[in-house]
Amino acid sequence: MTPAQLSTTIVDGLTALVEQGSLALPDGVPSEVTVERPRQKGHGDYATNVALQLAKKAGTNPRALGEMLAEQLRTADGIGAVDVAGPGFLNITVEAGAQGQVAAEIVAAGERYGASDAFRGERINLEFVSANPTGPIHIGGVRWAAVGDALGRIFTMTGAEVTREYYFNDHGSQIDRFSGSLLAAAKGDPTPEDGYGGQYIHDIARAILDQRPDVLGLGDEEAQEVFRAVGVDMMFEEIKKSLHDFGVDFDVFFHEDELHRSGAVDRAVARLRELxxxxxxxxxxxLATEKFGDDKDRVVIKSDGQGAYLSGDLAYYLDKRERGFDRCLIMLGADHHGYVGRMNAMCAAFGDQPGTNLEILIGQMVNLVRDGQPMRMSKRAGTVVTIDDLVEAIGVDAARYALARYSSDSNIDLDLDLWARATNDNPVFTVQYAHARVSSLLSNAADLGVEAASHPELLTHEKEGVLLRALAEFPRVVTAAAELRGPHRVARYLEELAGTYHRFYDSCRVLPMGDEETTDLHRARLLLVQATRTVLANGLGLLGVSAPERM
Incomplete structure (x- = not known):
């Protein structure tokens, strides 16, 4: 019995009490009830505080309501015992057969185990990374690559239709500085004072010269336009390749320049004028943003007729909404924190709901540490640590897991030495090793001709029960990760599950020894192992991390 199934049983119990006339709920019976695993042993398999939540509305005290509900639940299928504790908490023990059935349900669901309809019918535009095409992706952008892609996978698992979008900043002064830096490198001149340095600038400049050996014979203005057009394309192709190699691909690459060339800015201003x-x-x-909570009104079109920076944001947001997205999620770095107020005000100015139609997530800093010292410089980029530096140091799996493992609103220090180790103090190794260990056991079972079978009533060992309850939690963890925008919840769950599995394995022999006869208990435990592999693989898949069968 999963928490969701138990929630349904409790709702059915409340409904029965209302229909019997034993309970009055003016607002009706809730559609679902929160069910949690108790922190202390001896408090049953699950606990709920529903009696405390509903007692006041029902005109009774929590303890009395708890006793009524407990009596009702004791007659329900799959319930072994119900105790009322303290002021009205219900501690529920599930029958072994009902609990053991979870293993068969997980194996039957396979890759879909953990899926839900929590976001069914919602179209979500997920914009992340969106690094300027003026250099390789730095470590802050890499964090959003890992977290954003994982969040997209989690939203999809919970029923949403997700579009991953990259906003291609190819309009503005940073592109002028980039092309000027390329031209200077090609001519052998020093990097302009406000330009971009690093070996990658010289590499791109050399590649452009190979394509256009005549370019330096042009005037500086015309030559810079060549370096702009060709150089931006080269840099962006390199960014896309780095992201693809990191396991991150986008559905849409949206060009900022298109907003200004297509008249989208004028349409956005016209819409806001109508409002x-x-x-x-x-x-x-x-734009009158102050009345929508911003600290001041904002210029959209400057007195010289040129669009201010906000003009592109207005046009881009309206474009997303006109494409039919219910939710527009934008992931930004910590240096954009002051940007949130004006963006929310912009959303409200269009008549939309900030936090619903537009949501901005801020990611904090990432610091890399090697040999106990901060790692600040890239061999190639010169000024920042890049996506390729991180992958070279610890690999794609470790990098993705490490960056998704922490709440995005917290600063993190990644110890590269730790994340490169094949030891249990490395979290990604711990989880992947658990999957490999499970896979090895299942391979050995196949060699022995032992087949898994469902005998849920036999899984009565304490460690079996703990593992079953942990596996049953996975759908709730996935839904919470989607609702709270927290892929780190999946990572932390997987680490706990790996430890729970190892403790089960150490206490419960799964395969027969020597000439020992294969029993139904062996087969039931083998099914439990299969269920564990399914959950470990599904969880790692949500983080974009591989689930190896050997390590």
């Missing part, structure tokens, strides 16, 4: 939220002052067009 009465733009005005003109000092020759400029302003």
């Amino acid at each position: 009465g939220n733009v005005y003109e002052q000092d020759g400029a067009v302003w």
Whole structure:
């Protein structure tokens, strides 16, 4: 019996009490009830505080409601015992057969175990990374690559239709500085004062010269345009390749420049004007964001007729909504924290709901440590540590897992020495090793001709029960990770599950020894092992990390 199934049983019990006239709930019976694993042994398999939550509405005290509900639940299928504790907590023990059935359900569901309809019918635009095409992706962008892609997988698992989108910043002064830096490198001149340095600039400049050996014979202005067009394309192709090699691919690459060339900015301003939220002052067009919670109104079109930076944001947001997305999630670095207020005000100015139609997630800093010292410089980029530096140091799996393992609103220090180790103090090794160990056992079972079978009533050992309850938690963990935008919840769950499995294996022999006869208990435990492999593989898949069969 999973927590979701137990929740349904409790709801059915409440419904029965209402229909019998024993309980009055003016707001109706809740559609679901929170069920948790108790922290202390001896408090049953699951606990709920539903009696405390509903007692006031029902006009009774929690303990009395708890006793009524407990009596009702004791007659339900799959319930072994129900105790009322303290002011009205219900501690529930599930029958071994009902609990053991979870293993068969997991194996039957396979790759779909953990899926739900929590976000069914929602179209979500997930914009992340969106690094400027002026250099390799730095470590902050790599964090969003890992977290964003994992979140996309989790949203999909919970029923959403997800579009991964990369906003290609190919409009503005940073592109001018990039192309000027390429031109200077090609001519052998020093890097411009506000330009970009690093070996990659010289590599791209050399590649452009190989393609266009005539370019330096052009005037500087015309030559810089060549370096802009060709160099941006080269840098962006390299960014896309690095992300692909990291296991991250996007559905849409949206060009900022297109917003300004297509008239999208004018359409956005016109829409806001119709809504009465733009005005003109000092020759400029302003968006009245202060009335929507921003600290001041913002210029949209400057007095010289050029679009301010916000103009592109307005057009881009409206474009996403017109493409039919219910939720627009944008992942930004810590240096964009001050940007949140104006973006939420912009959303409200369009008549939308901040936090629902537009949500901005801020990711904090990532610091890499090697040999006890901060790692700050890239051999190739010169100024920042890049995605390729991280992958070279610890590999794709460890990098993705390490970056997704922590809540994105916390700073993290990644010890590269630890994450490169094949030892149990390395979290990704711990989880992957558990999967490999499970796979090895299943391979040995196949060699012995032992087949798994469902005998849930035989899984009565304490460690079997703990493992079954842990496996049953996975769907709830996935849903919580989606609702709270926290892929790290999946990672931490997997680490706990790996430890739980090892303790089960150490206490419960799965395969027969020597000439020992194969029993139904062996077969039942083998099914439990199969269920464990399914959950470990599904969880690692949500993080974009491989589930190896050998290590």
